[in-house]
Amino acid sequence: MGSWGCADGDLLTIQGLLGATAGNATGLSEFLCSKLDGVSAQLLATNYAVDNTYLLFSAYLVFAMQLGFAMLCAGSVRAKNTMNIMLTNVLDAACGGISYYVFGYAFAFGVGGSTNGFIGHFNWGLSGVPNSTFDYSFFLFQWAFAIAAAGITSGSIAERTQFVAYLVYSSVLTGFVYPIVSHWLWSSDGWLSASKSVGPGSLLFGTGAIDFAGSGVVHMVGGIAGFWGALIEGPRIGRFDKSGNSMIFRGHSATLVVLGTFLLWFGWYGFNPGSFVKILVPYAGSTFKGAWSGVGRTAVTTTLAGSTAAVTTLFGKRLLDGHWNVLDVCNGLLGGFAAITASCAVVSPWASIICGFGSAWVLIGLNKLAARLHFDDPLEAAQLHGGCGAWGLLFVGLFAEQNYVQQIYGGDPGRPYGLFMGGGGKLLAAQIVEILAITGWVTVTMGPLFFALHKFRLLRITPEDEMAGMDVTRHGGQAYIHADGSEHMMHMSTINGDKKHNNQTPMV
């Protein structure tokens, strides 16, 4: 951050420039410097205020995605499991808030005297925050990201997972697995980071992997964790019949799916453009371009990628299945967003259309593959966030623009960029390394975890619970009560209320 006041030697410089001729060179110099120092302090304060305002409201938008996830998940499961999945979504945010405060943030961004490319280990419980680099707003923004990852996984294992298993994997994912991946990519000393501050030449392949807002860090982590969970649990009862045919398990409310999708779209404007973290950063060589142009462009690429993926899915599914399906369009849209998330800031708007087009087919293809392999993921989360996320990482390596990479990540003018843009294959190689590293890390940590839960019979609910629905058996009743019995009742005492049985705990 710049300084517009008087630097250490400036006072003497002015005095020297005024020479002996001015009436009171010292006084004049001090006057001018005090004025300029005042201006400088105010400019600095303005800079902080603008950047923090921008970051905080972006964080609020990202938080709104949790609401989007809750509605999307609720609408995509059968009515009998609605209470269960909404509880997991509320707890993703609530448990995540506490664990990310106590240690998650420290693992991800705790930077202090000694650096460590694999894991952070400073700023436990936000001690030492705010400092000149990070303010509370940054914590809030990163927390909102962390809880998104756990939300993705809960979709994959919906409708058949014990609540205790959810509590265990969610804590591990939000508190440990995800923070470490975000340290690799986004911390200034992460081994995969594209903006490493430890010195020139320290970037992987001279470039580092570019994952601007987290196609890999958030979406692949959540998607791959969901993949292992869903694979180890197996499909829902009745999802594939004995002869191997797929059954269509429709969610109970398309309205909630659309509501959730639009809320996610709304929140994605915090997720992607917000990842600039600072908006008051002028770019060299232009009077009107700065981080604000980058932020706007990121919002545009995000919009175009999602839009293209939605339209591609619409016509693709029409050709394949013969009807215009809003649920498929919504998922296609989200796939486009998940894909553009890595590259949103470093590709041109026209390229984002290609990204969205590709991601629609990736999702359609993976869904077909999943059906063939009898892999059951109620929200298509593994295919959508894992598959489209990986495609998004590759896309950076192909279409990243040189000048955008320079503006955002700095570095020497010869740093690698997208293969198709003439920037060589090094960035693509780094992106592939990121895909492999994330896949490997999540597999090594979450795979055994789900397997252990499975072995200890903590993972899957009983077939009886699954048939009856978890809401009734575990969560205190159904989500919807449209008729309360008062329409044709005779005795007032029986209206709606379940009469309390004496052997129950008292109602509060």
Next chain:
Amino acid sequence: MGSWGCADGDLLTIQGLLGATAGNATGLSEFLCSKLDGVSAQLLATNYAVDNTYLLFSAYLVFAMQLGFAMLCAGSVRAKNTMNIMLTNVLDAACGGISYYVFGYAFAFGVGGSTNGFIGHFNWGLSGVPNSTFDYSFFLFQWAFAIAAAGITSGSIAERTQFVAYLVYSSVLTGFVYPIVSHWLWSSDGWLSASKSVGPGSLLFGTGAIDFAGSGVVHMVGGIAGFWGALIEGPRIGRFDKSGNSMIFRGHSATLVVLGTFLLWFGWYGFNPGSFVKILVPYAGSTFKGAWSGVGRTAVTTTLAGSTAAVTTLFGKRLLDGHWNVLDVCNGLLGGFAAITASCAVVSPWASIICGFGSAWVLIGLNKLAARLHFDDPLEAAQLHGGCGAWGLLFVGLFAEQNYVQQIYGGDPGRPYGLFMGGGGKLLAAQIVEILAITGWVTVTMGPLFFALHKFRLLRITPEDEMAGMDVTRHGGQAYIHADGSEHMMHMSTINGDKKHNNQTPMV
């Protein structure tokens, strides 16, 4: 707000400093001052623009809470009263807009030549606004707060209140009762205010009561009004049977409850952090700390208190009732938010965890008490907003940090702060006075009002209406029509439509 240009005497000062030696001391002085004045004007404009942007978007978020209330209330009542309660929520905002514009704002913040610690009486109909202290954005922000209080009360008396009674109490609460309480605490000359501008030593107990975003002003006011309403009306028919057992009256849609809760959470980021009103305020003695750090910290304490309350409620209810209940978790979460609202800006993040933990047990305890005393509040609004709000006010007196109180409210360095932080008992005493004053004031105004409505038979609907549901009897039909008869109809003329009777007015 500072000035970075030349003050009145500065021009002559520079001329004097330059002395006779400079070629043209007058010209040079004028040149420098014109530059500095230009800079100053632009900095001032920037300051206004940033603060207003921040405040306006915060106000929009607070407004979104009204949507949250509407969905929360709708989901928490039985399907047959959905239209009724949503209408009250829409009208809270709409009637509140007009009444707060015409006189509510004047009662609350109308400050002019003479001061009055009890009630404001200037700026009727926003005359004299904008001025150098208040712009339109401040009115909008305060309006969004005012309508929240009325929304709380409508939950307490849901499912059994005449619509006319609602119109009466809502006008009185939003237009008179609430503005006066907000004048006490938040106006610069309120008798309970912690930042009173009338002079040193004028603060109550040398500190004033700290109610940063309104645990008392908003939540207790709404909650206590709701308490009297619900108490005077009595429980819904069938809620307690003849032998005194509680019946469980479940709301008709848990999805709407979760939707509403998340929207309230989202809006609370405008409610609490937005209450700073200005974000571009640097703090003395630091280059990077300012109101923006306070705003961020407030968002963090809010998040942590709600999260802790949610998790505490989850396990608390699991132990007590034996199931994991998302509805209880949602209410616990909101209780944590209501509690932290008073102290959000003046406590450390770690303390907010204690605040949330305490509020969860306050809510559980009060709910048990309400069940025992046969007090029926369909949304637990009196317990949640009244009880947790009071706990939040006490919490300020215990855990407020000295430096945060100084940064936000100014005053001399020896001013009291939290008891457990070593700041003495004066702040706690002021907080207790606030609790008593608010309880007394709302009781004295709203209690007789509800009682008078009751006496004139304007308060409660007839048992027939209550059994059939108000939507059908008063609001033109049911909220949901899932089947429209077209599935198995023979005559086109009967599809869906209720055939209009000839003696009715034409359908529009």
Next chain:
Amino acid sequence: MTTLGCSASDVTTLQGFLGSTANAAGLSQFLCSKFDGVSSQMDATTFAVNNTYLLFSAYLVFAMQLGFAMLCAGSVRAKNTMNIMLTNVLDAACGGISYYIFGFAFAFGTSSHTNGFIGHYNWGLVDIPNTNFDYSFFLFQWAFAIAAAGITSGSIAERTQFVAYLIYSSVLTGFVYPIVSHWLWSTDGWLSASKSLGPGSLLFGTGAIDFAGSGVVHMVGGIAGFWGALIEGPRIGRFDKTGNGMVFRGHSATLVVLGTFLLWFGWYGFNPGSFVKILVPYAGFRGNWTGVGRTAVTTTLSGCSAAITTLFAKRLLDNHWSVLDVCNGLLGGFAAITAGCSVVSPWASIICGFVSAWVLIGLNRLAARLHYDDPLEAAQLHGGCGAWGLIFVGLFAQKNYILQIYGGADDRPHGLFMGGGGKLLAAQILEILCITGWVTLTMAPLFWLLKRFHLLRISPEDEISGMDVTRHGGSAYHHHDGSDHSTHLHSMNGLKRPDEGPTGNYAGV
């Protein structure tokens, strides 16, 4: 942009002032370098603040699309929910692509030579960002464009073929709407109130004032919807043989309220956001931030007064308190104030809302009498209240607000009732006529052609059984999945796929 640094001649001036002082050149350069540094940081701050403001406003406007989706979904019968939500999602998605490629160019593409009717530069956002427009402006305008198409889809709900929707939506968002927005909002539009070509070039010396689009967005959407609904005719059973109106209730009042509140929320981006820049000082403590705040207040008050007026009016007329009517009244008040939100006083906005409630009630009665069927009342609400809003500007616009926002000479026309003469009112009426004419000329033949080619309306069978089942892969809600009383696992919920077998093209919905 203000220049706070030193201009080219300033260094010389400064040297002259310093005269023979020890090192006049060095001192001048030193001071100027400081001021230049300050100036460039101020510029950057201004850009950052204005873009932050505009981007978050754009996000709010986008949230209106969600509001429309929920409002429409709740207002139609359950059997057509999937259909109408799909159109809302596609309004945003298709609109994003078409507005990027050519819509923005038609609307705001400005370059060396001007054209008051249609823009023709900046195709596919080339040369963006420039000193006038950044990406944020495109995003904001895109969010406006998709709102217009959303309005129309409400008018023709429950009976329109999906292909017809795709066609009219593309034409409306990609061509009809951008041209109208060029007329009013581009610096060289022939109806613009802030034309930059020079003084005297404004229509009637004032131009039409349509600050946030009562005409540009709401009337365009509403009139397009009017023609669509008129050409299609009413839904089956909506009017019986003797001409009585049947009440076709939407399937969920909750969704209607949800949608209405979301629209209200988004309107705070729509109206106040239309200032585009917030860091523009006027004098003293006033600046665009005051105007932005006032706009939010007028918007709020107009909607509030329309809602309350509707509440009591419908209570008198229909004898019940109806939340659905209140919601529509509220939205009518918003649609009306949209044109005048920034140039009228808060007290006037209450009048605007009051009248708009009666406009909507009156037009709804007229529609019922004429057997015109618009499931969301979109033509009446957006078309009728939008037109009233345009007239309202001509009556109540305040001079000082107009000068602050649109500039111009001190004698510039303003509202008739404010003593500003009838010229502004004339310009407003011209805008109403032009928009009505233009949309009629373009959209009516389009709908008519679609009808001739049997692409417009679905078959009666589809209409009775609902489009969701026949066209969109199933109904929106599944409250019972069969598992409650199932004995055979394979019959639960799942529809067994037809004979394609395991190798079929099923993709696991």
